[in-house]
Amino acid sequence: MNEVIQKHCETVIGQMFERCHETAPNYAVSSECFAKSLNNTLTRFSNSSPSQLTEKDASDFLGQIQADDLFMALACANGNERAWWEFDQQHRSYMERVARHLARTEVDATDIVDSVYEQLYGTRIVDGERVSKFATYSGRGSIRGWLRTVIWHSLVDRHRAGHDEVSLDEMTETIGEGGAHANFAEQPSGGDSDMVDHLTRERYRKATVSAIQGAFDTLDNHEKLLLLYYHVENMKLREISRLVESEESPLRAWFQRKSAAREKNPAGRIHESTVMRWLEKCYSKVLLAFRSNLLAEGGLNDAEIAICTQLATQDLAGNSFFNNLSVSKSAAEVSN
């Protein structure tokens, strides 16, 4: 960050501090403490991309900070009684409701809230300083959103502690609404095809697997994430639209930029139908790349491509085309 931008940020941070201090003078947060926290966050923001930070970038970034929440968090991290009292008044019952929503029993929910309070206060002493979880809150999101995340992770850690070997699927299936449903393939049934058919099927299978992998890889990360949310995390359209609800959401901005026909009201709520259109575009893109891969790399003609997709579709009903994906990959490497 150059000196001009640094100076500008100092001014903005100073103004933010004055506003917060005026609202909560009893929190005893010093301007140095406030500035230090924001400067650390600003530095991380600046370093998150190789492109030069502009004054506008910095202003916009600071403008989005939840300054009042941050002020309270800093005061609590410092052990300020007034801040702790207000935090408890404003957020404890909410935290209890969130914990009850996630936990299996009332006792578990209470334990989780107590555990989170312990983390927030900080029971570890490092170099003579109490380490409070509040110190990790930057103000980029709301404090309630942050608390939900802390509660969620506490529950996951607690669940892990109670099980020796827990797969991600087992752990997440029992926590919250949707679990990660790992749709592992069934073993193929004993084929009644003769050897020639088997070899042909195997050729088509490898080509299809390779083509779909290649097609997926051509997508941008935002598109991949959208598909993963829909197919792997089983997120509903309304849940995905919630994720992109904020006008500042970078996911939303990315998809809207890619949309040839801009939505009539880009600042409005993202409807489920819009998410549907984004998904449709992804499928079209994958389909094109898939066919292109089969033609170019698989050396297949149109008729064979149709056979490939037909076989794969049939296999979806029973056997899995993607059974032993890692095995097929290594086998392909060996055969090559």
Added chain:
Amino acid sequence: MENEIKLNPQELQIQGLLARYLTSNTNNAAETGHIDDDSLSAFVEGTLNERESTSIVSHLVDCGFCRHTTAELVRLDLAFAGEEVPARVETAGEPSRISEVLSGIFSKIFGTTDAAVFAHEEQEKEEKKETGETE
């Protein structure tokens, strides 16, 4: 009711293939560490700047754990949507009354009695003293 995506037959086939491929090929281990709580919550709320979110989106594509966490956080967000943060309490709040409430909180953290709270504070002072002496 969930809106259905209306796709042509070829797109339907691709959708099925993709679904199968993605669910069979979930890679849950990101090579770098997981995303911190602060960044995760900001991402879910849509308040992360695009500059910061590029690396996060890239991580979420590779890391099933973090991605699943964000999915669950969105669901949690929806479950509690519309709840407003209560306004700040403006009462003067006599210090002694504030301390009573805090004692209740700290007794849960450190033990069942105020003595345990004060004992902890004494321990902090002693540790600080020891550190000072060592240095």
